[in-house]
Amino acid sequence: MSAKDYLEKDYYSILGVAKDADEPTLKKKYRKLARELHPDTNKEKGAEDKFKAVSEAYDVLSDPKKRTEYDQMRTYGASAGGFSGGGFDPRNAQGQSGFNVNLEDVLGGFNLGDLFGGGGRKQQRARRGSDLETEVSISFNDCLEGTTLPLTLRGQTTCTNCKGSGAKPGTNPKKCAACNGSGQTMRNAGGFGFADTCAACYGTGRIIEQKDSNCNGTGIVNETRTITARIPAGIKTNSKLRLKGKGEPGGRGGEPGDLIVNVIVKEDEIFFRDGDNVRITVPIRFDEAVFGAQIAVPVPAGTTVTLKIPAHTQNGRTFRVKNEGMSNTSGGKGDLLVKVEIAVPQNISGNAKDLLTEFANEVTHDNPRAEIIALNARRKR
Numbered sequence: 064m065s066a067k068d069y070l071e072k073d074y075y076s077i078l079g080v081a082k083d084a085d086e087p088t089l090k091k092k093y094r095k096l097a098r099e100l101h102p103d104t105n106k107e108k109g110a111e112d113k114f115k116a117v118s119e120a121y122d123v124l125s126d127p128k129k130r131t132e133y134d135q136m137r138t139y140g141a142s143a144g145g146f147s148g149g150g151f152d153p154r155n156a157q158g159q160s161g162f163n164v165n166l167e168d169v170l171g172g173f174n175l176g177d178l179f180g181g182g183g184r185k186q187q188r189a190r191r192g193s194d195l196e197t198e199v200s201i202s203f204n205d206c207l208e209g210t211t212l213p214l215t216l217r218g219q220t221t222c223t224n225c226k227g228s229g230a231k232p233g234t235n236p237k238k239c240a241a242c243n244g245s246g247q248t249m250r251n252a253g254g255f256g257f258a259d260t261c262a263a264c265y266g267t268g269r270i271i272e273q274k275d276s277n278c279n280g281t282g283i284v285n286e287t288r289t290i291t292a293r294i295p296a297g298i299k300t301n302s303k304l305r306l307k308g309k310g311e312p313g314g315r316g317g318e319p320g321d322l323i324v325n326v327i328v329k330e331d332e333i334f335f336r337d338g339d340n341v342r343i344t345v346p347i348r349f350d351e352a353v354f355g356a357q358i359a360v361p362v363p364a365g366t367t368v369t370l371k372i373p374a375h376t377q378n379g380r381t382f383r384v385k386n387e388g389m390s391n392t393s394g395g396k397g398d399l400l401v402k403v404e405i406a407v408p409q410n411i412s413g414n415a416k417d418l419l420t421e422f423a424n425e426v427t428h429d430n431p432r433a434e435i436i437a438l439n440a441r442r443k444r
């Protein structure tokens with residue numbers, strides 16, 4: 064800066080502070096403006112010039128000696144005693160022209176990249192891979208015992224040849240000497256430090272001397288991969304299985320994401336899932352219901368069990384067969400719930416028809432609806 068700068072520039076209004084603003088106010092105001100205008104984040108036209116102006120203003124006003132000089136100059140003009148000659152030296156002690164603010168100091172020792180986002184250390188930090196999601200349908204049968212399914216996935220995956228390091232097997236990536244492994248280099252511009260992505264290692268902080276040929280040094284390959292998923296017995300439909308580390312590979316040595324498998328259990332033709340229990344509806348004949356019977360009932364395993372139907376069994380009654388249901392994921396087993404339904408014959412042979420007619424004549428005065436008709440009659444007024 065020169066004496067001319069001092070005369071022409073209103074540093075107070077550039078920073079938007081009062082003439083008597085104290086040091087903490089100046090610092091607060093400057094921090095705010097520096098963040099807004101920093102060229103690393105603000106790409107608007109003129110932002111960089113404003114940033115420089117703001118920094119220059121702060122440089123002068125934050126230094127008590129310079130601020131006094133500036134105030135006097137603004138009050139009395141360039142001819143004020145002591146300023147027209149060698150009294151004012153715009154150069155600092157190191158002989159560099161320009162202002163001399165340590166931005167990191169002002170900003171409270173924060174890393175520039177952290178403050179301004181992008182271009183900083185954040186970018187080169189190990190990044191966990193994304194979770195991937197897929198869906199599989201399994202049959203009721205597979206659900207009974209649990210199953211192992213191959214899942215075919217297309218996409219990026221960690222290179223198995225180098226285990227994701229990108230270095231030829233048997234060699235290791237070296238720490239980048241240009242940035243000392245940090246992935247960024249500092250550039251000085253007008254007394255300010257700017258963080259740049261290291262050109263030697265592209266911000267990774269590592270140098271691979273001998274690339275793995277399988278992934279060309281990236282540690283990542285694009286491929287169709289088949290992984291095996293173990294589906295536990297008794298899994299409920301729409302359950303999500305999380306296969307750890309089977310998702311997208313991580314960046315810069317970061318952990319891979321997980322694979323989320325949404326499991327759909329298809330409906331069965333004869334069995335109906337009810338939690339750990341399994342339901343089935345079994346037709347029985349009228350005479351079986353009346354006299355009782357021992358009937359064969361299908362169980363999910365594909366075989367049958369014998370179920371004893373007691374005499375005088377009403378239609379729709381449910382019987383429980385212990386431990387013939389679905390295995391649950393904690394090792395237990397549900398029951399088979401058998402609902403009996405009296406089947407009405409569609410065809411009836413001559414002899415059976417005669418016998419049934421004889422039966423009907425025999426029970427004609429036995430009206431099964433008598434009770435509800437009597438109950439209903441009480442409603443009548």
Ligand SMILES: [Zn+2]
Pocket residue numbers: 222223224225226227228229230275276277278279280281282283
């Ligand atoms: Zn590789």
Ligand SMILES: [Zn+2]
Pocket residue numbers: 239240241242243244245246247261262263264265266267268269
């Ligand atoms: Zn580097």
